[in-house]
Amino acid sequence: MILLKNATVVNAGGMQQTDVLTDGEIITRIAPNIECFGAEVIDCDGKLVFPGFIDMHCHLREPGQTHKEDIRSGSLAALAGGYTTVCCMPNTDPPIDNGGAVAYIRKRSAECGNADVLPVGCITRGQKGEELAEFGHMKAQGAIAVSDDGLPVDSGAVMLNALKYAKTFGLTLLSHSEDKSISGNGVVNAGENATASGLRGIPKAAESAAVARDVLLAEEAGARLHVCHVSTAESVDIIRQAKKRGVKVTCETCPHYFAATDDEILSYNTNAKINPPLRGERDVDAIVQGIADGTIDVIATDHAPHHFDEKNKEFDYAPFGTVGLETAFSVAYTRLVLTETIKLSDLCRLMSAAPASILGLTDRGRIEVGARADMVIVDPDDEYTVDTAYFKSKGKNSLFDGWRLNGSVVGVIVKGEKKQI
Ligand SMILES: [Zn+2]
Structure with a gap:
């Protein structure tokens, strides 16, 4: 049993000052001044308590590329960032495209006992884009x-x-x-900075035109679609219009798309080489607007760890991606909440409630009696400089290394158990 005293609880629906009691794996009581003999008491005075964050999109590299990350290091990085549930993408080696591979990830997650790792299965066998994978078998084994x-x-x-x-x-x-016929072998956003740096550009239409196609296909199929890592003004607009006419589309963006522009590539920092690429200011403004007006449902990390030697190459040859699990909350809190773009309850919706609802995780995403006792305790007054040397992730390739950020994760509870972070 854990008793959180004097907590400022943040749910998507609002905030309240209260105590929270867990028993076993669930939250059993929410009320002021709870006394409970035998419970471990955590004083949360001055702290915020959110439902554990849920990352719909991360790369944990197991099996096959465990020099970059594995389920253990990735799920520890998740805890350090306040995530109690993470969904790992199937572009591993081999890809997670069958029930056996899905079961393996679930087993590894249970063995590690950190954040809950939910596997995403492939759409097509071997990610070849030809034959559909066995959705039924993968779902039966726990694909989310x-x-x-x-x-x-x-x-x-x-x-x-x-x-x-x-x-x-x-x-x-x-x-x-x-x-891909538009993005070709581009490495950065097409535009002034691409020209200035002499790096090959990726036109924005490589993303926006594909988003338009996928939205129309979902409309035709009457199916639900979730668009990953939205980065352009045009994509936001296409999704906004689609939602208005009732298409069942949701989408996510990542901290790097609202907190950074493609100015980051001018120093040839390979940690700023990300796909889709960092965009210009107009797009960043549109992403922030999309977050503020609810067009963008979710903040995901697209945590993409790589080995130092792989990123320590010429820009053209370095792989795409930045790590994100250990900085996402602080970046979002600093750049969205402290700037009064969104409220704390909105941040809860973007990082917990909406991912839970989109994925059908009915037992989490909110602090409520009967919900899974997944919670994150945050110190909103802490200010720190990001130093990847302290990351739990094997990947130190953070775009945010050296950034000054506010708000830090100070405690995590998963299924009623306090975790070391
Ligand atoms: Zn992607």
Whole structure:
């Protein structure tokens, strides 16, 4: 039993000053001045308590690339960032495209006992974009959603079938929307900074045109679609219009798309090489607006760890991606809440409640009697400088290294158990 005293509890619906008691794996009581003999008391005076954050989109690299990250290090990094549930993408080696591979991830997650790791299964066998993977078998073994993330599903016909198939199995389809014939071998956002740096550009339409296609296919299929890592003004607008006419589309963005512009590439910092690429100021403004008006449902990390040697290359040859699990909350809190763009309850919706609802995780995403006792305690007054040397992740490739941020995670409870962070 754990008793949180004097907590400022933040739910998507609002905030309250209260005590929270857990017993076993669930929250059993929420009221002021709870006394409970035998419970471990945590004084939360001056702290915020959120439902544990849920990351719909991260790369934990197991199996096959465990020099970059593995389930243990990734789930520890998740805890350090306040995440109690994370969904790992299936672009591993081999890809997670069958029930056996899904079961392996669930088993590893249980063995590690850190954040709950929920596997996302492939849309297509081997992520080849041709034949659909066995959605039913993967779901039976614990797949929470399907995605070919890292790669788009090039064929519209395959994508349409995948959306219908996902609907039949009640699985959410997470789309990496990219037209590879447009992005080609580009490495940064096409625009002034690409020209100035002499790096090959990726036109924004590589994302926006693919988002438009996927939205129309979901509309045709009457299926639900979740668009990953939205980064352009046009994508936000397409999704905003689609929602208005009743298409069942949701989407996510990542901290790097609202907190940074493609100015970051001018120093040839390979940690700023991300796909989709960091964009210009107009797009960053549109992402922030999309978050503020609710068009963007979720903040996910797209945590993409790489080994130092892999990123320590010429810009053209370094892999895409930044780590994000250990900085997402602070970046969002600093750049969105402290700037009064959104409220704390909105942040809870973006990082806990909405991911839970989109994924059908009915037992979490809120602090309520009967809900899973997954909670994160945050010190809103802490201010610190990001230092990747202290990261739990094997990946030190953080765009945010050296940034000054506010708000830090000071405690995490998973299924009623206090974790070391
Ligand atoms: Zn992706």
